[in-house]
Amino acid sequence: MKTIDALARGLEVLRSLDERRGQSLAELHRVTGVPKASLLRILDTLEQGGFAWRAIGDRRYRRRVSLIFRPGIDDALLGIGEIAAPFLESLRMKVIWPSDVLVHRNFRMELVETSRRQSALNVAVYAIGYRVEMFLSAPGRAFLAFCSDAERAAILADAAAHPPQLARARQVLAGELPAILGETRRLGYASRDPLFGGTEDKPMHVHDDGIDAIAVPAVANGKVLACVNLVWPRKYRLKAQIVADHLGDLQDAAGAIAAAAARAPKCSTE
Structure with a gap:
């Protein structure tokens, strides 16, 4: 034939x-x-x-992840990145600064989509799949602040069993974390720790990607599906201005991503 x-x-x-x-x-x-x-x-x-x-x-x-009849956890998480792409690009066009979407997997935040490559600005670019530590990064803190008590307890239990490599992360865990998370909930966004250089195994004086960031959760049906950030070069000292001018835009984008993901069977919010 x-x-x-x-x-x-x-x-x-x-x-x-x-x-x-x-x-x-x-x-x-x-x-x-x-x-x-x-x-x-x-x-x-x-x-x-x-x-x-x-x-x-x-x-x-x-x-497309929607072609998988029985998606596994990795497929469901990658599907959030697929859904988020147009919203990230719209956000970048509006606020100039690029963004990432990260999901929680195995006690880390994992990058599933980013608009950094589309930006003409000089910011470090990480590959999809890059894993980000929980206690110093803006997305990690946003997730910890707004996730369920059970999810937070599991992350803290893992950190107790496998202490972070960075001394600053251990310091935060030893006593600062409740205040940081309380402030995050009060403000509605999380901030990157000023002593965090971007990796979970190298202190800032050894590796520094030079960026600052804020992040908010993308929540659907009471569950944090992902966290969305805005990033910019730290040397510009723009955090207060970015919060004042663009926090609402970031929250709107996160809300739109969560709503779109909630409508998609492959990104279950159950």
Whole structure:
């Protein structure tokens, strides 16, 4: 029986997209053997048909999470990044500063989408899947402040069993955390610790990504689905101005992401 060559090529590309880390155009070309010009047309067709998407954070192509009949936890979390992408881009166009969306997984915050690459501003860029510590980062503190008591207790129990590598994180855990979380709830946003350089294993004098950040939770049906931040170079000392001018915009974006995720079966809020 004669096959439809164009359809066969499209299915081969779609099969190759079944990888959570995503693939670049060059990688897909190497794996499938489809010429790049044809590959671009196939990918455009798959995107328009709702079968594939291209993350703004790393420009890699992925098949849509909604195509998975029985999504696992990683698929559900990545689906929040897929949903968040247009809201992040709209937020960046409005406030200039880029943002990340992070979800809680295995006692860390995990990056699932970011608009940093689209920004002309000089800020450090982390790959999708980058894991962020809980007690010094703005997203980690936002999650801890607004998550359920059970989730918070589990995170603290893990930290007690596996103490953080950073001395500053251990100091926060030893006595400062309740006040930090109380202030976060009062203000409605979390702030990055001024002594946090961006990694969970290197102190600031060894590694400093040079950014500052605030973050808010994306909440649906009483559950924190993700946290959304705004980031900017710390040297500009803009926190007070950004809070005054753009906290409402950040909260609106987080609310829109949560509402869209709540409507999507793959991002269950149960």
